[in-house]
Every structure is written in C-alpha cells, then in structure tokens.
Amino acid sequence: MIQNNKIAIIGAGVSGMSIAQMLKDTNEVVVFEREDRPGGMVKCDRVNGHLFHRTGGHVFNTKRQDVLDWFWKRFNCEEEFTKADRNSAVSMPDGRIVAYPIENHAYQFSDEMMKTFIGDLISMAANKSKEPTNFEEFLRGRFGETLYREYFQPYNEKIWRRSLTDVPLSWLAGKLPMPTVDEIIYNNFKHVEEKQFVHSSFYYPKNGGSQFIADRLSEGLDIRYNSDIYSMVKKENGWSICGVAFDKVIFCGNVKELPKIVEGVDLSAYKDGIDTLEAHGTTTVLCEIDDNPYSWIYMPSRAHQAHRIICTGNFAGSNRNNGVMSATIEFTDEISKEDIIDNLSRVPYSPKYLAHNYAPYTYPIQASGTREFISTIKSATESQGLYLLGRFAEWEYYNMDVAMGAAFDLSARL
Secondary structure (H helix, E strand, O other), rough: OOOEEEEEEEOOHHHHHHHHHHHOHHHHHHHHEEOOOOHHHOOOEEEEOOEEOOOOOOOOOHHHHHHHHHOOOOHHHHHHEEEEEEOOOEOOOOOOOEEEOHHHOOOHHOOOHHHHHHHHOOOOOOOOOOOOOOOHHHHHHHHHHHHHHHHHHHHHHHHHHHHHHHHHOOOOOOOOOOHHHHHHHHHHHHHHHHHHHOOOOEEEEEEOHHHHHHHHHHHOEEEOOOOOOOOOOEEEEEEOOOOEEEEEEOOOHHHHHHHEEEOOOOOHHHHHHHHHHHEEEEEEEEOOOOOOOOOEEEEEOOOOOOOEOOOOOHHOOHHOOOOOOOEEEEEEEOHHHHHHHHHHHHOOOOOEEEEEEEEEEEEOOOOOHHHHHHHHHHHHHHHOOOEOOOOOOOOOOOOOOHHHHHHHHHHHHH
C-alpha cells in the first residue's frame, strides 16, 4: 500500500482495532465505532463486584507465532496476564462430571454407558465409516452412537437449534478434536488429560478481562465513538464516509448492513444471498455460582436450555466479589429473564442470577456455499477499495486470536 493513505475502519472490535494498529504508522487511520467504548464482542461490565463478559468469556491463545509475537509486543505477559490450563468438564444429565474431551474419559462413565461405548469402538474399528456429508454423520462416524446420543446430539442441538443433518461441515476445521479409534482407546488407557492438547492453556488479564485487551488495543488510535455509519459512498478517487473523504475503507461490521449503506458500488446481485445468511444470537447470564475447579462446563442435559457455563471467576481473582465465585451461562438466541431464572433452577452448581445480555449476532451459520459466496463479494468490493474483515463481515467463526490473524493477513496483503 502506498504510504499515507487515509483509511476508514468501521468497527472498534478486535478485528477493527487490530488492523488499525497494524496500519496506523504508515497511513492516516480513523476508526468509527457506534458504541461509546471499544471491544465489540469482548466488552465487559462490572456487576455487583463481578466482571461480566457480556458475550461469552474471552481468553487469549493462538497457534500462530506471528500473532503471538504481535500480541506480546503490546502487553506485558508476566505482569499483566496469568497463564492457566484449561480444566473443562461435561456435566452429564445423571449428575456425573466427566472430564473433557469426553471421548478420552470412558472410565468416568456409568458402567452401562461405558459398555455400550466400548461396543461402539469395536464396531467402528471393524467397519470403516463412510465419508460424512453433514455434522450428524461426522459425529456418529467419529465418536459412535453412544456418545452421539448421550452428549454430542443434545449438546449441539441446543447450540444450533436445528437438526444436525442440516449443519454443514465447512465450519468444522479446528473446532473439534478429530481422534481416530486407535487414539481414543490409547487416550483412555493412558488417561490423557486435556492439558496435553493444542489450546489446552490460555492467557487471561489479571484485571479487567477482555475489556483490558480492548482498551489497550484502542490506545493511540483515532476512534470516533458514537458514530453509527449510515452511508459509505464510492467516489471517483475513494470513499465518502458520512461526508468525510477516505482512500480506502475496511468494514468490520455485519455484512448484512452493506446493501443498506453502500452507494456507488452495485451490490444488488448479492442482496438476496446476504439476506439469507443465518446466525445465532446468545443470551449470556452472569451468575454467582458454587465454587468448582473448572474453566468451561458443557451441559448436554435436555432438562434446561443452557449449553455452557464459563467459570470466569476462576480465570482471575479480580473477577470475583469478596471471594464469591462468578460465571457466565450461555443460552442460544434470546430468552426472557423469567425463563432464564426458571432454567437456572435446573442448572448445576446452584447459579444465582445477577444480570444478562442478549447479543443478536454471535455465531455465524455457514452453509455449504457460504465461504465461496462471501469470497465473491470480497472480490467485488476490494476492486473498489472496500475490504471486509471480521467475524460477521466475513461470516466466519473467528475467536479473538483468529480475528487478529485475519487482520495480520489483510495488512500484509495491503
């Protein structure tokens, strides 16, 4: 990129602020943010002394060395962060706690479940499964009927709110373990724990949670808060954002907004496809909860709608209020406070409601052609100096580190 371009970045989430930091030394960069503070999906509040991750419970780890190096140039690892091992578990409907990943801990199952799971492994070893075409076929073929019935089906149906036969495999890479039958048997014989796996540890700020990361990434940036972008007009030599001229635009918002706000670039061919893109929202509930040793607790029980407890009170002492444990409990899509409290009565560890937040867009749903479709949009807009970046701009399930990596890749390409 020629130096000293004037670049508008739409959205001060992790993607927007990361790309802004990467470009600001050689370009004039302005970030527009509709809220009054940075962070996007990683924003946190303080409620009754507890730190509330408004959407999930964001931690930092990465398999990319370039992202790791870039991140630690901006933070002091030893002074500002703690490093913790993941200690995840599955809370089974019968009250039994099984370590995660569940397929490595058959010795913690009930006797009946363990016997049927062993039978599945014998059958799977003798009969090579066919290549899966959807998520259900993948789970049955990879983990067997018992684990599918007892864990994977009920847990994932609570998340996806649809038949798993309708969930494509395109989103799967890097999201779930891919053990062979031999590996499952070996891991059970050897009692292989989660800490021996990739992403088995993470870094977490000692104070402020992921809001601390967002606030640090915002430093040194020209961020125009409370700026809801209602027009992006293509001009002969660049773009006009709410009347201000820019050479290029990096859009880190929701791609569904583009047809409404972009003028001068014909997106009509893509509008129907954009309208059909699907996503789930999340209702995140902050609770006081019984002390426990876990970081994440996955819940396949059909007795309630919650699917996951993120024990943020275990991530840092500053998250607790006078030593009282806190956690966030996740429900897919919107649920009323009355229904939240009713559901919490059946969730383990006696959660006590403190607050909740509903975010209408948290998990993009990819169909088989979604990536190709978004790629065609990006090709059309990039030729005009408009770049898409981020979870809902690119309709990809980006964690914080992957969003930083995507920003890293775009900055290198620019």
